[in-house]
Amino acid sequence: MANPQTPEPLPGKKRRIGVMTSGGDSPGMNGAVRAVVRMAIHKGCEAYCIYEGYDGLVKGGDMIKAVGWEDVRGFLSEGGTLIGTARCMEFMQRNGRLKAAKNMITKGMDALVICGGDGSLTGADKFRAEWPGLLQELVDTKQLTQEQITPFKHLNIVGLVGSIDNDLSMTDATIGCYSSLARICEAVDSVDTTATSHQRAFVIEVMGRHCGWLALMAGVSTGADFIFIPESPPSENWQDEMCSVIKKHRAMGKRKTIVIVAEGAHDQDLNPIKPSQVKDLLIKKAGLDTRVTTLGHVQRGGTPAAYDRMLATLQGVEAIKAVLDATPETPSPVICMIENKIVRRPLLEAVAQTKEVAKAIENKDFARAMELRDAEFHEYYRAYQITTAAEQPELMLPEDKRMRIGIIHVGAPAGGMNAATRAAVAYCLARGHQPVALHNGFPGLIRHHSDKPLGAVRDISWLEAESWASKGGSEIGTNRGLPSEDLETVANVFAQYNIQGLFVVGGFEAFTAVSELRRGREHYKAFKIPMVILPATISNNVPGTEYSIGSDTCLNALITYTDACRQSASASRRRVFVIETQGGESGYIATIAGLSVGALAVYTPEDGINLKMLDRDIDHLRDVFFKDKGHNRAGKIILVNEKASKTYSVQIIADMIAEAGKGKFESRHGVPGHFQQGTTPSPMDRVRAVRFAVKSLQHLESFAGKSKKEIDDDEMSATVIGMRGAKVLFSPMEKVEKKETDWKRRRPIDEFWMELKVIVDMLSGRPKATETK
Numbered sequence: 001m002a003n004p005q006t007p008e009p010l011p012g013k014k015r016r017i018g019v020m021t022s023g024g025d026s027p028g029m030n031g032a033v034r035a036v037v038r039m040a041i042h043k044g045c046e047a048y049c050i051y052e053g054y055d056g057l058v059k060g061g062d063m064i065k066a067v068g069w070e071d072v073r074g075f076l077s078e079g080g081t082l083i084g085t086a087r088c089m090e091f092m093q094r095n096g097r098l099k100a101a102k103n104m105i106t107k108g109m110d111a112l113v114i115c116g117g118d119g120s121l122t123g124a125d126k127f128r129a130e131w132p133g134l135l136q137e138l139v140d141t142k143q144l145t146q147e148q149i150t151p152f153k154h155l156n157i158v159g160l161v162g163s164i165d166n167d168l169s170m171t172d173a174t175i176g177c178y179s180s181l182a183r184i185c186e187a188v189d190s191v192d193t194t195a196t197s198h199q200r201a202f203v204i205e206v207m208g209r210h211c212g213w214l215a216l217m218a219g220v221s222t223g224a225d226f227i228f229i230p231e232s233p234p235s236e237n238w239q240d241e242m243c244s245v246i247k248k249h250r251a252m253g254k255r256k257t258i259v260i261v262a263e264g265a266h267d268q269d270l271n272p273i274k275p276s277q278v279k280d281l282l283i284k285k286a287g288l289d290t291r292v293t294t295l296g297h298v299q300r301g302g303t304p305a306a307y308d309r310m311l312a313t314l315q316g317v318e319a320i321k322a323v324l325d326a327t328p329e330t331p332s333p334v335i336c337m338i339e340n341k342i343v344r345r346p347l348l349e350a351v352a353q354t355k356e357v358a359k360a361i362e363n364k365d366f367a368r369a370m371e372l373r374d375a376e377f378h379e380y381y382r383a384y385q386i387t388t389a390a391e392q393p394e395l396m397l398p399e400d401k402r403m404r405i406g407i408i409h410v411g412a413p414a415g416g417m418n419a420a421t422r423a424a425v426a427y428c429l430a431r432g433h434q435p436v437a438l439h440n441g442f443p444g445l446i447r448h449h450s451d452k453p454l455g456a457v458r459d460i461s462w463l464e465a466e467s468w469a470s471k472g473g474s475e476i477g478t479n480r481g482l483p484s485e486d487l488e489t490v491a492n493v494f495a496q497y498n499i500q501g502l503f504v505v506g507g508f509e510a511f512t513a514v515s516e517l518r519r520g521r522e523h524y525k526a527f528k529i530p531m532v533i534l535p536a537t538i539s540n541n542v543p544g545t546e547y548s549i550g551s552d553t554c555l556n557a558l559i560t561y562t563d564a565c566r567q568s569a570s571a572s573r574r575r576v577f578v579i580e581t582q583g584g585e586s587g588y589i590a591t592i593a594g595l596s597v598g599a600l601a602v603y604t605p606e607d608g609i610n611l612k613m614l615d616r617d618i619d620h621l622r623d624v625f626f627k628d629k630g631h632n633r634a635g636k637i638i639l640v641n642e643k644a645s646k647t648y649s650v651q652i653i654a655d656m657i658a659e660a661g662k663g664k665f666e667s668r669h670g671v672p673g674h675f676q677q678g679t680t681p682s683p684m685d686r687v688r689a690v691r692f693a694v695k696s697l698q699h700l701e702s703f704a705g706k707s708k709k710e711i712d713d714d715e716m717s718a719t720v721i722g723m724r725g726a727k728v729l730f731s732p733m734e735k736v737e738k739k740e741t742d743w744k745r746r747r748p749i750d751e752f753w754m755e756l757k758v759i760v761d762m763l764s765g766r767p768k769a770t771e772t773k
């Protein structure tokens with residue numbers, strides 16, 4: 001048989017890059033494929049989709065196709081994987097990999113981006129290690145010539161982790177895990193209402209053979225009574241332990257019981273713990289009417305959550321950068337996420353560490369298994385334990401270290417405020433502190449004092465806060481008013497109720513309020529107490545953090561809204577939706593929503609809107625509709641922040657577009673308004689609320705027993721907790737107020753997400769987008 005033709009390599013550093021999805025599908029994989037394809041094209045490379053995972057690579061032919069910009073339109077919002085996935089036995093054998101190598105050379109490809117689990121990434125790295133040998137064998141067996149292989153001597157592999165289990169070490173999140181968690185939480189929230197009605201117990205099995213992330217996070221975000229995860233099996237007499245915790249919760253007045261069991265749960269001797277067993281125990285030992293719900297493949301499916309779309313997009317972009325940066329010596333990277341930062345890690349090390357977890361579990365070395373999980377996992381586990389177990393005498397602080405902690409909500413409601421409050425209350429009670437609800441923000445306190453002494457300041461009980469884990473809005477009431485309305489009365493209330501620490505949950509007003517209290521220390525001794533703000537606002541505009549709870553709920557509400565708009569246009573095809581987002585003077589929500597829905601353009605207050613910009617975007621729209629023939633039936637989205645322009649409202653922009661469309665395309669505007677606050681908070685907002693609340697309370701209690709002067713002298717006595725790059729930390733208010741705050745525009749001076757705007761533009765093909773670095 002004659003040798004197949006092979007194409008010449010592309011000039012310069014340009015490459016032909018293949019992308020595939022492999023192993024179990026996960027929501028967000030399509031977003032990764034879209035980003036890889038478009039970033040590759042943007043960088044002058046050629047992009048190829050390999051269909052059905054390694055099967056396509058081994059079979060070649062039509063299973064490997066060059067793809068263009070338009071081919072991945074609409075991918076972002078689709079669940080599963082549109083290019084297919086498979087488990088391919090042939091690729092496990094060298095002969096299969098030989099065929100795969102030949103197919104790659106035949107297409108002129110020498111770079112692969114693989115989105116899959118640890119198995120898929122292991123296979124990829126093995127393929128890379130064998131590559132020179134495979135090429136030599138192709139020459140020796142006369143399947144290809146030396147000339148044909150010479151330009152493709154080095155194979156580059158980049159891994160993206162697509163997995164619902166979040167089981168890969170070295171990354172905090174895998175593509176798909178938060179969508180899966182959302183499915184689980186929806187299910188548990190639904191079961192919750194019926195459980196409460198009938199006072200029933202439910203045992204819910206979730207996926208996770210070696211990794212308890214889904215079970216743990218579901219436990220944290222739904223306030224489950226007990227969880228079983230493989231990394232940390234329960235104590236030897238777990239049957240008694242579980243029943244005693246649950247009975248205690250019931251005795252305290254709880255009407256329902258939820259137990260979450262990871263698929264791979266076991267006891268300390270590795271005997272599986274199955275939901276049916278837990279059910280029998282709850283019936284016999286706790287006397288509860290108990291049912292089992294196994295969620296199964298529901299957890300894999302559905303539309304990707306906002307975070308997964310963003311993660312997949314940013315990681316896909318980074319994967320192409322990694323391909324282009326690679327040298328023959330660079331170890332294959334896997335693209336990871338640490339807190340809020342995209343990083344590259346050596347693929348082999350990440351896979352090896354992942355496998356070590358399973359090995360540690362097998363060897364019953366559970367301490368090691370927990371150690372091998374990331375720090376975030378640990379913190380969530382501790383936070384879960386401390387806010388759930390009913391009696392933990394070992395956690396109780398001595399009398400002189402116990403405090404009365406005021407909890408107050410400031411500003412508009414944001415998803416996760418109640419979860420944070422619930423966690424703070426549970427933490428306080430576990431440690432012996434007294435949580436005190438300060439109702440309806442600062443105006444609540446001021447009115448309360450001047451009126452009758454009822455209601456606005458109250459000790460909160462465990463039972464009262466217990467049901468708040470998944471509730472939206474603000475159960476203790478929130479208000480935008482500031483303490484400066486009557487600083488003296490606020491100080492009097494603090495003194496009267498002996499508030500010794502303050503936990504403030506809210507947005508920019510909360511930040512302003514704590515700034516006022518801090519500065520008020522000069523005149524009022526009552527403010528010389530430790531204070532922490534947990535940023536909670538859909539606008540994500542609080543200085544000192546890159547993430548505020550509530551912003552993820554808002555993004556999910558916005559993608560639901562925009563997905564519905566896009567779909568409604570599928571009949572008419574040629575419709576542009578101009579949608580107004582909230583966000584105040586910060587374009588964060590508009591930009592990240594734009595990244596998550598694949599918006600054609602995003603208008604922010606930071607950049608403003610001018611006629612030239614609109615003109616250019618209308619030209620771009622004409623171009624897109626011209627090229628788009630039959631490719632995608634859904635509508636196009638333009639997102640406009642509410643304060644992007646005083647002149648150009650969404651209605652005016654929509655009218656301008658419709659006018660320019662001249663019947664070729666039309667336009668509608670939409671204002672989702674308060675819909676953006678969402679209904680049930682997203683699991684991400686809930687779990688982060690719990691984690692940050694526990695950290696905040698730990699910070700506050702570190703001041704117990706200190707004098708007013710010591711507190712006043714310590715800059716860390718008034719702080720904002722936040723995520724900054726790869727870290728979660730407390731920043732002193734004084735510094736953040738003076739150096740990092742744009743007071744006039746009510747946002748941080750440096751907004752970390754500004755660089756992401758370039759990616760939104762690049763991925764939508766918006767003209768004049770500057771090259772990403």
Ligand code: ATP
Pocket residue numbers: 022023024025054086087088089090091092093116117118119120121122123124126163
């Ligand atoms: P999931 O998290 O869903 O299990 P995964 O990527 O770990 O995803 P696997 O079934 O382990 O899923 O692997 C997917 C495919 O990757 C396999 O069918 C096989 O083609 C390839 N693969 C896995 N391990 C290897 C290996 N050691 N060598 C070569 N190829 C492999």
